[in-house]
Amino acid sequence: MYMEIKQLLKQGFSQTKIAEKLGVSRTTVYRHLKRSPSEMAEWVDSLQYKKKKLDPYKELILSWLRMHPDMSAAQVYDWLLEKYKDLTVGESTVRTYVKALREEYKINKETSPRMYEAIPDPPMGEQMQVDFGHTRQKTVDNKEAKLNFIAFVLSHSRQKYKEWLDRPFTTRDVIQAHENAFKWYGGMTNEIVYDQDSLIVVSENGGDLILTKEFQQYRESRGINLRVCRKADPESKGKIENVVGFIKQNYAKHRVFHDIDSWNEQGWEWLNRTGNYKIHNTTKKRPFEVFLLEKQHLKPVSKNIDIQNNYEISIARCVHKDNTIRYQSNRYSLPLGTYNKYEKVCIKETETKELVIYIPDTGEIIAKHSIPEGKGLLIKDKKHSRDRTKGVGAFINTVAERFEDKELAFKYLEMVREKNPRYIKDQLQIILRETKGSDNEVLTKALAECLKRNLYSATDFGDIIVYLAINFCMKWQLREYENPYLYPYAMSLTRSLYGHEIWQHGKLVACQA
Known part of the structure; x- marks a missing residue:
């Protein structure tokens, strides 16, 4: 442009005509003409790279x-x-x-891509996969509603089923959805694959799965053979992952929500119209046509189960390290030390707007809170706070008073303090709770055992108490036939020490510890 301006100027064109001819403003022409060729070259070079902040x-x-x-x-x-x-x-x-x-x-970013391989479909009637999902839908009054759904798919035929709720799922909801799915399919598969959802699984436990109390009862009632995927391994249930995405993108996207009943009815119509009728991209077959053959290989589901009376409503919640749980955008306190003992707890909301928090395995209630209006609040029970009115030394003396051998107790607590200086109050709080209602002889032996084995933590102290209680009860069982009156006393003592019966049908059963 600079050279063209110079040539046109030599040909006798005015600066205004040059601007019109080149389609630029007159100020651009004026600015270029002020620069010499060398100045223009420097300016053009400066445009090639703009100085950056970094x-x-x-x-x-x-x-x-x-x-x-x-x-x-x-x-x-x-x-x-x-x-x-x-x-x-x-x-x-x-x-x-x-x-x-x-x-x-040319510094390419290094990645560690995961290796995948194609896996043949399981035989007919062999496997079903289950997973959860949620969406946010526009309502008729132009608001937003969060909807949750559970989806099922038969791994061979890809036949699908789903149910929606306008609130979080409870374990009872999950069980009811299973019953409805079995009716939809006309039977059940030999194996059902799940993700590690807190409504179903409490802990992986190295492969020995610990299920929630309600779902374990249901599993035993129905005879379900389940398999749970490992953490961070969604590909092991890729079929249901695709179904969840399909439901979100094909059914729910841009659809307006009226009410949950009509939403579910429309969803079932969608399954018949599209979800199970459309040709599957992998199998190149319509799921409902393959399902007509697979249905003959499903296990029949005959007996009815009374879900209403057999299974409690519960919602699992993770325990956070500050000993709180979250429910409906609020935080609720738990007794100090809960985080160290339990990964998850269950909650129930009563008709009187009270939140009950309990341990899923034992049913022990550990906290109760009134549910307030509003969000972002911390609802805290004063009993769940540290004893800040006393120093650590005074607190140690208070805990030592619980033991018959106070000198031995003081020696042990000082060692706990030395090993856990930052968490000594939490440790003392837990030990204080463990000593409540325990037999003096057991406490003395527990102290001696902990000192002998160099176990200087509150959780180890609690485990030793349980260990001694079990051995104590075993001794009573040996005398059961000599004196039958000792057996009820052993059961009562075990409950007071451990919190629930470890005796069933005259036999000692495995304890959580």
Whole structure:
């Protein structure tokens, strides 16, 4: 453009005519004519690269990327903030800058892609997969509603079933959905595959699954052979993952929510119209046609189960490290030490707007709270706080008073303090709870055993008490036939020490400890 302006000027065109001919403003022509050819060349070169805010740190960032090719832009951002406290830059700016450096210097980001392989479909009637999902839908009054659903799919035919709720699922809801699915299919498969959902699984336990109390009862009643996927392994149930995505994108997307009943009815119509009728992208068959053959291989479901009376309503919640749970956007306190003992607890909301929190395995109620109006609140019971009115020394004396051998107790508690200085009050609180209602002889032996084995934590102390209680009861069982009156006393003592019966039908059964 600069050279064209110069040539047109030599040909006798005015600056106004040159601007019209080139389609630029007159000020552009004036500005260009003020510069000499050398000045123009320098100006053009300056346009080739715009100075960036992170240029002073370019060599440092390059050294990081060359040393760690798999380094993310987010980590580069964090390292910069760590090294330069006064640096003010947005994460998106760092992301763009790192991307440009990788392209300019050919530093490809290293990844560790997971290896996949195609797996043949299981035989007919062999496997069903189950998973949960949720969506946010526009309502008729232009508001937003969060809806939850449970989906089922037969792994061979890809025949689907789903149910929706306008509230969180409870274990009873999950059980009822299973019953409805079995009716929909006309039977059940030999195996059902689940994700590690808290309504079904309490803990993986190294492969020895611990299920929620209600679902374990249901499993035994129905004779369900289940398999739970490992954590962070969604591909092991890829068929149901695809179904969940299909439901969200094909059925729920852009659909307006009126009420949950009509929403479910429309959903079942969608299953017949599209979900189970459309040709499957992998099998190239219509699921409902293959299902006509697979249905003959399903196990019959004959007896009816009274879900209403046999299974309690419960919602599982994770225990956070500050000994609270979250429910309906509020936080509710738990007794100190709960986080160290339990990963999850169950909750029930009563008709009087009271939240009951209990241990799923034993049914022991550990907290009750009134449910307030509003969100973002911390509802705390004063009993769940540390004893801040006393110093640690006074607290140790208080706990030592619970033992018959106070000198031995004081020695042990001081060792606990030395080993756990930051958590000594929590430790003392737990030991105080463990000693409540325990036999003096058992407590003395527990102290001696802990000192002997160098076990200086409250949880170890509690486990030793249970261990001694079991051995004590075994001795009573040996004398049962000599004196039958001792057996009820052994049961009563065990309950007072452990919190529930470890005796069933005259036999000692496995304890949680």
